[in-house]
Amino acid sequence: xxxxxxxxxxxxxxxxxxxxxxxxxxxxxxxxxxxxxxxxxxxxxxxxxxxxxxxxxxxxxxxxxxxxxxxxxxxxxxxxxxxxxxxxxxxxxxxxxxxxxxxxxxxxxxxxxxxxxxxxxxxxxxxx
Numbered sequence: 001x002x003x004x005x006x007x008x009x010x011x012x013x014x015x016x017x018x019x020x021x022x023x024x025x026x027x028x029x030x031x032x033x034x035x036x037x038x039x040x041x042x043x044x045x046x047x048x049x050x051x052x053x054x055x056x057x058x059x060x061x062x063x064x065x066x067x068x069x070x071x072x073x074x075x076x077x078x079x080x081x082x083x084x085x086x087x088x089x090x091x092x093x094x095x096x097x098x099x100x101x102x103x104x105x106x107x108x109x110x111x112x113x114x115x116x117x118x119x120x121x122x123x124x125x126x127x128x
Contacts, residue, residue: 075122100124105120
């Protein structure tokens with residue numbers, strides 16, 4: 001089994017029995033500066049520190065490889081508790097992140113209304 005990352009106890013992995021990973025991973029980083037006005041000259045910038053990192057992960061949940069409902073409930077619990085979870089991608093630990101927002105798009109259901117394929121967009125924010 002090839003684990004490609006994790007968010008807390010939700011493992012992103014690829015194997016012959018299970019596929020649960022992201023399609024798109026975007027990392028946003030910022031730096032904060034203060035501008036100090038100077039008489040008859042240009043303003044001067046002062047570095048204040050780094051901003052909080054943000055990640056956006058697009059995850060496809062397919063019933064052929066995992067249980068979309070079970071995985072979406074894990075994400076619901078993460079968001080509802082507001083707890084920070086360790087984010088690991090490709091063996092690199094990025095720190096602790098909270099699930100700030102998510103969007104679910106259930107694109108296919110079976111004849112009983114059970115979700116067969118869902119696309120979930122996760123918005124994570126660094127927690128320190």
